[in-house]
Amino acid sequence: MATVAPQDPSSAPFDFDKEVCALVRDTAPRLFAVVQECDPGTEYADACVAAWGMAYDDGSAYVIGVGGMVTMSLGSPERAVRHYGRREGISARLVWLPPAG
Numbered sequence: 001m002a003t004v005a006p007q008d009p010s011s012a013p014f015d016f017d018k019e020v021c022a023l024v025r026d027t028a029p030r031l032f033a034v035v036q037e038c039d040p041g042t043e044y045a046d047a048c049v050a051a052w053g054m055a056y057d058d059g060s061a062y063v064i065g066v067g068g069m070v071t072m073s074l075g076s077p078e079r080a081v082r083h084y085g086r087r088e089g090i091s092a093r094l095v096w097l098p099p100a101g
Contacts, residue, residue, distance in 0.1 A: 029054035031097040034063065034080045040091050050084045052093065053077055 034051040038044075051070070053063040061077040064070070074080060077094055085092030 024101070027057075027099075029056050029062075029101070031055075031063050032077055033095045033097070035093055035095050036084055037091045039089055051080060053080055053094075070086070 003024045016046045030062060032053045034053060035047050036050040038046045049066055051063050051065045053061050055061045055077045061080065062076060062097055063072045063077075064098045072080065072083065081092045081094060083092075084090075
């Protein structure tokens with residue numbers, strides 16, 4: 001677990017708020033969407049965001065379906081793709097959001 005601790009007292013003044021913000025940025029999970037695509041590769045193709053997820057440093061992920069009816073704790077974000085891409089004529093993929101800042 002990451003923590004915030006003061007620097008050597010002989011150095012520059014310690015800015016606790018700045019250090020906390022850095023801690024949060026450094027430990028934040030990566031955000032992604034699970035996008036379902038209907039009839040991909042055809043002129044009738046369509047897409048929708050089916051779920052939102054957070055990927056953690058250990059490789060695991062937490063996913064919540066749009067509308068909140070489905071929640072999953074998974075071993076990897078890719079497992080959400082398998083779940084949301086099971087129906088015939090539907091494929092799914094991850095779309096990663098860029099890091100904040």
